[in-house]
Amino acid sequence: MFKVSPLRKRQVIGGIIGLLIGSTLFYLFTLDATEEYISIGPMNKGHQDLSCVTCHNDAKGNLMQQVQSNISHAFGARSQGVDFGTQNVTVDNCLECHDRANDRHPTYRFSEPRFKQAVKVIDATTCITCHSEHNDKERVSLKTANYCMNCHQDLVVEKDPIDISHKDLIAKEEWNTCIQCHDFHGNHRYEVPTKIKDTIPLLDVQKYFNGEDDPYGTDKKYIALSQEEWLKEIDKN
Amino acid sequence: METTKIKIQFITLTIFGIMLTACGGVPEEGAKIAGEEKAFSVEEVLEMVAKENDVTRTLYTKAIVGKGKAQGMKFDEDWRKDDVEAGPLPALFLRGVATSIRKSPVPLGLYLGSDFPVNAANKFEGKQAELFNEIKKDEKPQFFYDEDQKLHTAMFADLASAGACVSCHNDHPQTAKSDWKLGDVMGATTWQYPKDSLSYKETIAVLNSYAKGTVEIYMEYLDEIDAFKDSEKPEIGKKWPAEGNYLPTPEVFLDSVRKLASYETMKQLVASK
Numbered sequence: 001m002f003k004v005s006p007l008r009k010r011q012v013i014g015g016i017i018g019l020l021i022g023s024t025l026f027y028l029f030t031l032d033a034t035e036e037y038i039s040i041g042p043m044n045k046g047h048q049d050l051s052c053v054t055c056h057n058d059a060k061g062n063l064m065q066q067v068q069s070n071i072s073h074a075f076g077a078r079s080q081g082v083d084f085g086t087q088n089v090t091v092d093n094c095l096e097c098h099d100r101a102n103d104r105h106p107t108y109r110f111s112e113p114r115f116k117q118a119v120k121v122i123d124a125t126t127c128i129t130c131h132s133e134h135n136d137k138e139r140v141s142l143k144t145a146n147y148c149m150n151c152h153q154d155l156v157v158e159k160d161p162i163d164i165s166h167k168d169l170i171a172k173e174e175w176n177t178c179i180q181c182h183d184f185h186g187n188h189r190y191e192v193p194t195k196i197k198d199t200i201p202l203l204d205v206q207k208y209f210n211g212e213d214d215p216y217g218t219d220k221k222y223i224a225l226s227q228e229e230w231l232k233e234i235d236k237n
Numbered sequence: 238m239e240t241t242k243i244k245i246q247f248i249t250l251t252i253f254g255i256m257l258t259a260c261g262g263v264p265e266e267g268a269k270i271a272g273e274e275k276a277f278s279v280e281e282v283l284e285m286v287a288k289e290n291d292v293t294r295t296l297y298t299k300a301i302v303g304k305g306k307a308q309g310m311k312f313d314e315d316w317r318k319d320d321v322e323a324g325p326l327p328a329l330f331l332r333g334v335a336t337s338i339r340k341s342p343v344p345l346g347l348y349l350g351s352d353f354p355v356n357a358a359n360k361f362e363g364k365q366a367e368l369f370n371e372i373k374k375d376e377k378p379q380f381f382y383d384e385d386q387k388l389h390t391a392m393f394a395d396l397a398s399a400g401a402c403v404s405c406h407n408d409h410p411q412t413a414k415s416d417w418k419l420g421d422v423m424g425a426t427t428w429q430y431p432k433d434s435l436s437y438k439e440t441i442a443v444l445n446s447y448a449k450g451t452v453e454i455y456m457e458y459l460d461e462i463d464a465f466k467d468s469e470k471p472e473i474g475k476k477w478p479a480e481g482n483y484l485p486t487p488e489v490f491l492d493s494v495r496k497l498a499s500y501e502t503m504k505q506l507v508a509s510k
Contacts, residue, residue, distance in 0.1 A: 061263035069262040082263045099340070101333075101457065102317045108339040112348040112427060113383050113390060114362040154357040158410040189319065221319070 041134030045211040050227050052086075055093050055133070059083035094127045096233070097225040104186035118150040130184075137211030145205060146175035163195045179205050188216035273436035277505075280380050282440050283391040283428045285505050286345070286447050287378070290331070290426060292498040293451050295398045296490075298327045303401040304478035310471060314355075316461065322468040324458045326405070328355075331426070333454030334447065343446040344431050346388070349395065351424030353414035355406065365427060368392050373422045388429040395424040437506075444502065451494065452487045459487070 004012075029038050035052050043050060059066060059082060066084045073081035091107050109115075110124040123129045132141040157166045162181075169177050180199035181192050193199050204215040225233065277285075302312050305324070313323035325333060328349055335347040350361045352369060361369050368379040369392065376394045383390045397403050397419050406423065407415045417423060435443070462470055462484070469482065476483035485493070 059263075062260065064260045065263045068258060068260060072262060078262070078265055080265065095340075101336070106336060106339075108336070108346065109348070111346055111386060111388075111429070112350070112365075113386075114350065114360075114365045116363060116385060151358055154360065156357055156411060156413075 039134060042136040044131070044133055044135055045137045045139050046224070047133070054097075054227050054230065055089045056086040057093070059085055059087050089128075089133075091126055094131075097230050098127075100185070100187060100222040102186060102221055105184055115151070121150050122147050138209070139211055140209035142209070144176075145179045145202065145209075148178040149173070149175040152178075161192075161194050176202050183216050187220050187222055188214075189219040189221060190217045273438060275434035276437040277435050277440050279389040279430050279433050279435060280378075280391060281505065282435050282443055283380075283389075283430065284378060284393075285440070285502055286443055287391070287393040287426060287428060288501050289444065289447055289494070289498045290334075290347075291393075291396075291398075293334075293447075293494045294327055294331060294395075296494060296497065297330050297455075298401050299399040300477055300479065300493075301484070301490075302327060303399050305471075305484070306401065308471070308478050308482050309469070310478065310482075310484075311468065316458075322461075322465045324461065325454065327402070330454055330458075333457060334450035337450035337453040338446050341446045341449065343442050345443055345446060346427075346429035347447075348427045349424060350427065351395075353412075354424065355409050355411050355413070357413070361425075365392065365425075369425050372425050376422060383429065386429070388431055389433060391428045392425045393428070394422045395426055397421045397423050440506070448491060448494070452491055455487050455490055459484070 028034055032051060039052070042048075061069065061082065063085075066082050069078060069082045070084065072078045105124065107125050107127060110119055115124070119125060130140050130142050132138075135141060153170065155166055155170060160166055177196065177199065180196075180202060200215040204213075207213070208215050301324070306312065311323035312326050313321050314326055314329060315321045316323045316325050316329065331347070331349050335349075338345050338347055350359050350365060350369075352361055352366065352373075354360050360366075364381060364383075368381065371377075371379055372392060372394050376396075378394075379392045381390050382388075397406075397417055400419065402423060403417045403419055403421075406412055406417050430443070432439075459473060462473075471478070471482045471484045473484050473486055475485065475489055477485055
């Protein structure tokens with residue numbers, strides 16, 4: 001038999017205790033009830049009732065396979081590494097609940113080469129540029145509302161309905177006024193004012209971005225799926 | 238003692254090695270299709286699908302929009318708005334197809350632009366504007382590799398193939414050009430795909446995703462008609478607007494596209510090496 005020194009014995013006991021604590025924590029933190037403790041921050045407005053798996057799908061393969069694949073990739077034995085634990089969240093995850101036929105600015109349109117310069121300023125090819133998650137109640141994470149200037153400098157509106165014309169607003173670089181009439185995705189049903197003084201105050205828009213009441217109204221053409229509805233859609237497919 | 242230590246290290250390493258390799262790893266993305274023979278270059282495939290697009294758009298513009306307008310049917314850029322009872326204009330029909338393709342697993346991008354678009358936001362810029370000038374000269378397709386997005390990109394002339402294209406664009410209140418004539422290069426479609434060559438299966442998937450896109454947007458139009466409150470609803474069946482207040486079913490519409498485009502597409506498909 002091996003002769004075990006007291007020092008080695010302590011190491012073994014320490015190792016076993018560490019393994020037990022590690023396994024217990026791993027088990028506890030994968031329970032639904034402990035999700036809020038591993039989340040990097042509270043969910044945004046409208047997403048409070050979602051569980052992690054709604055956006056964070058399990059990565060392909062089991063943990064051992066993922067470890068093996070990434071080690072193989074590190075040694076050049078395979079061309080691509082794999083996601084570890086959960087898959088990266090992509091636009092497709094968002095669209096599973098938020099896809100709408102009437103979206104004025106669908107993300108895919110900005111992949112066209114002519115938007116190259118605009119995308120360098122504001123990457124509209126992905127949702128998280130404007131809607132970063134885990135920011136507690138927030139809807140839009142942009143600090144300014146003048147983003148229309150990146151694509152609509154040449155806008156011409158015939159029979160312009162507003163008292164200060166679009167042409168003049170653009171000439172004066174009043175880019176914050178766009179959002180006072182037009183919601184970016186175009187999903188609200190509401191009467192658009194014809195006088196600048198009647199438009200939605202910018203402060204109200206900013207409050208809306210930060211999670212307060214919707215100044216465009218609550219009448220929407222499409223409503224995003226709830227987690228239950230999303231699960232039903234998955235079952236159907 | 239030293240030998241024992243080496244033995245333990247060897248056993249540990251062996252167990253660790255077996256644990257790491259025994260499960261086989263996660264199958265590589267594309268490993269399955271990597272073994273498939275590449276049958277077409279991306280340029281050939283984009284030419285094929287662009288040809289199908291030409292046929293589809295011309296049919297929709299001439300036989301649905303052109304003839305439909307003569308029957309009193311309405312087509313509008315705001316066709317999705319609740320208070321507008323109309324069908325999609327040809328440019329929006331194409332955008333509907335593009336949206337549907339993006340929802341499919343096929344990584345194909347499709348866009349429409351011009352140097353004189355009705356909507357200024359659709360005006361070509363940069364590389365596309367440069368290549369569109371070439372297209373206007375000879376109507377030949379232009380290909381380039383979009384380094385930023387790592388996408389193979391092709392542009393094809395979009396011609397004024399029906400009277401409805403010319404009259405609608407010339408008469409539009411926001412038009413930037415009002416002297417369009419039949420046969421003019423009014424714009425160009427831009428197509429993008431990530432690979433430089435495609436297997437037969439991938440090629441068929443591209444063609445199918447386009448066909449599925451046309452059916453989906455056409456069905457959306459029929460759904461819109463179904464929800465009409467004030468306008469007269471055309472009868473949906475086998476007949477076309479040329480015969481009266483009728484519209485073809487999606488199946489009849491797609492069948493006609495296939496009849497018109499299948500010979501050219503089939504020629505290309507069977508000509509694969």
